[in-house]
Amino acid sequence: MQTKNTTSFAILGALASRASSGYDLKKFLEQQIGHFWKISYGQVYPLLKVLAQANLASVKEQTQKGRPPRYLYKITPAGKSELRNWLHSPLDPESPNLDREVMLRLFFGRFSEANMRTRQVEQLKAWAQGRADQHAAAGKALKQQHESNPDLPFWLITASSGTAAAIALADWCDQTLTALKGLK
Amino acid sequence: MQTKNTTSFAILGALASRASSGYDLKKFLEQQIGHFWKISYGQVYPLLKVLAQANLASVKEQTQKGRPPRYLYKITPAGKSELRNWLHSPLDPESPNLDREVMLRLFFGRFSEANMRTRQVEQLKAWAQGRADQHAAAGKALKQQHESNPDLPFWLITASSGTAAAIALADWCDQTLTALKGLK
DNA sequence: ACTAACATGTAAGTAGTTACATGATTCT
DNA sequence: AGAATCATGTAACTACTTACATGTTAGT
Known part of the structure; x- marks a missing residue:
């Protein structure tokens, strides 16, 4: 099973707060984190089944009049511990999407x-600063190496x-660090 | 053929400046636009063949001693016109990645x-402002609807x-508009 | 009368990644 | 001696999207 899929952790995390x-x-994930994490039915329904099979979530069928049955998923203790494991696992600074992660x-x-x-x-802040420096350096290099290239202004x-x-x-990391201090 | 694939336009565009x-x-695309557009050999080589078959690029084999042959791709007039078509085609404001586009x-x-x-x-600036407003409104709604929810601070x-x-x-759009004015 | 929301799911397709195979050459 | 660069390519896989099928009910 691919419980390694980050989207399955997104689902697991959502289930941790609410069945x-x-x-x-x-709908929930789309609204709350849709700007940086995409989800579609084509992912959600199959992944929920995977989570249930891996015993990370339990299912209850709720029959309704006139409507297709509703399957209510709840996180299991195993699911919570899997979620915590992931949340505390080390970040990969090589990841191209460290920000989204x-x-x-x-x-x-x-x-x-x-x-x-x-x-x-x-760690994310350090990563972002490193990137800012890299891009600044790359801009300088561009100016020198492509001085008379008509593409230069666009590349810059x-x-x-x-x-x-x-x-x-x-900057957002800074704000977030301040916000997090208030939660201790 | 899927010449609709945006990555194939990235390749076509790169070929427009340099065979x-x-x-x-x-290497070039990775360095210059790698921060917002990913490419891998698994994409580049097949797509180059597709472009060549569609007559948007031409190929010349350059034999080298001791090394595998190097295939030099050049954009064709048809390719340039295809590129221009794409560059001037209307933006889809519904696109979730309008910024990258x-x-x-x-x-x-x-x-x-x-x-x-x-x-x-x-258009991008207007889109960004709309998003900023949406997120601000969503934040306010969160505060009201989940006042005592322990998840609230994190969701915010x-x-x-x-x-x-x-x-x-x-902001970047503003800077860019200024920069573009200087190019007229 | 119609539209949106509720509710599930899948099949087919698209896009992209990773890992492998191959092997000389140039730089450290 | 060993690593990086040059150079091509593919097969298998992962992730994700889109479109369809189905049908009720609540709101406008």
């Missing part, structure tokens, strides 16, 4: 330990988007 | 018309990431 049907789950973990922050959350946001524009995004991310 | 081998291409188009901005580029960045943190990213994007 849900696939329909509920998709950390944000997803933070969304389920209620189930992780305060010092772990803080450490991971700090996209390079600047990298720098801007990285700086914005680092 | 390249698959190896070159991957516009950035990619801008990277190849040399091949599009100035007023089109500007219009698309303006991820919501704030959406707002922050959207605002940063809108």
